[in-house]
Amino acid sequence: MERLHQEVVMVSGANRGIGGAIARHLHDAGYRMSLGVRDPKARDRMKDSFDPDRCLIAPYEAGDRQSPADWVAATIDRFGRLDAMVNAAGILRTHDFRDEDETALDQMWEINVKGPMRLMRAAYPHLKERGAGRIVNLASLAGLRAVGNSSGYAMSKFAVVALTDSARQTGWSDGVRATAICPGYVNTDMVAEVQIPAKADMIQPDEIARVVKMVIEMPNNASIARIPINCRNEPLY
Numbered sequence: 581m582e583r584l585h586q587e588v589v590m591v592s593g594a595n596r597g598i599g600g601a602i603a604r605h606l607h608d609a610g611y612r613m614s615l616g617v618r619d620p621k622a623r624d625r626m627k628d629s630f631d632p633d634r635c636l637i638a639p640y641e642a643g644d645r646q647s648p649a650d651w652v653a654a655t656i657d658r659f660g661r662l663d664a665m666v667n668a669a670g671i672l673r674t675h676d677f678r679d680e681d682e683t684a685l686d687q688m689w690e691i692n693v694k695g696p697m698r699l700m701r702a703a704y705p706h707l708k709e710r711g712a713g714r715i716v717n718l719a720s721l722a723g724l725r726a727v728g729n730s731s732g733y734a735m736s737k738f739a740v741v742a743l744t745d746s747a748r749q750t751g752w753s754d755g756v757r758a759t760a761i762c763p764g765y766v767n768t769d770m771v772a773e774v775q776i777p778a779k780a781d782m783i784q785p786d787e788i789a790r791v792v793k794m795v796i797e798m799p800n801n802a803s804i805a806r807i808p809i810n811c812r813n814e815p816l817y
């Protein structure tokens with residue numbers, strides 16, 4: 581461990597995938613962590629691998645309107661401060677604009693967009709209080725350009741980029757900096773069925789975690805708005 585940090589970081593979707601890698605990386609770097617996980621069994625499993633003296637493992641269900649405020653309140657109750665929020669929880673469903681059934685689109689809007697928005701709303705006063713609060717949202721390359729026929733996921737990720745840009749504008753004078761991380765394929769369960777690129781050629785979750793740590797640690801006068809990350813040669817926009 582580099583050193584113990586006073587700073588407190590919230591990470592959603594912290595039990596697996598990208599959120600899991602970020603949680604592990606920041607924990608091992610000495611941060612105080614508040615980890616949002618919806619599944620009680622997963623929360624239980626995580627207890628042994630995170631230092632209980634500086635980690636809170638709390639319920640977070642993005643589909644529940646009250647859950648974001650409850651998790652932020654539990655974080656403040658435990659640590660008395662909040663320095664950074666990382667929104668990693670998200671879902672990928674197939675919805676094309678020609679599909680009449682909009683259920684999948686509504687789910688992605690709720691989990692990918694409204695969940696982070698509600699968390700940011702609850703967290704904002706505490707981030708502002710620090711004078712150097714950080715919001716890091718897992719968007720996607722799909723939030724920068726739409727390819728293929730999954731307009732629903734792209735729409736949700738464009739919205740995450742818009743939400744992040746907006747928070748950046750709103751938060752600037754309060755010292756709050758917001759960053760949208762926009763990776764291509766990352767080797768997690770989310771893309772388990774993708775054959776090309778091969779898993780080993782995808783971005784590995786630990787690499788995203790390293791980027792998130794850097795973003796959190798950048799000073800107020802060197803902020804990064806968006807970070808596209810590619811695993812192959814492809815157009816950005």
Ligand SMILES: NC(=O)c1ccc[n+]([C@@H]2O[C@H](COP(=O)([O-])OP(=O)(O)OC[C@H]3O[C@@H](n4cnc5c(N)ncnc54)[C@H](OP(=O)(O)O)[C@@H]3O)[C@@H](O)[C@H]2O)c1
Pocket residue numbers: 592593594595596597598599617618619622640641642643667668669670671672691692718719720721762763764765766767768769770771
């Ligand atoms: N993998 C990629 O290629 C890729 C690329 C670009 C961007 N992203 C984005 O990166 C983020 C993380 O993706 P990932 O690849 O790590 O996905 P993942 O492996 O499928 O993990 C998703 C995480 O989100 C949580 N989650 C899902 N629905 C939730 C809900 N209703 N409430 C609270 N938590 C919920 C999951 O919890 P459970 O374990 O309980 O299901 C899990 O912790 C997502 O926003 C995704 O869109 C991924």
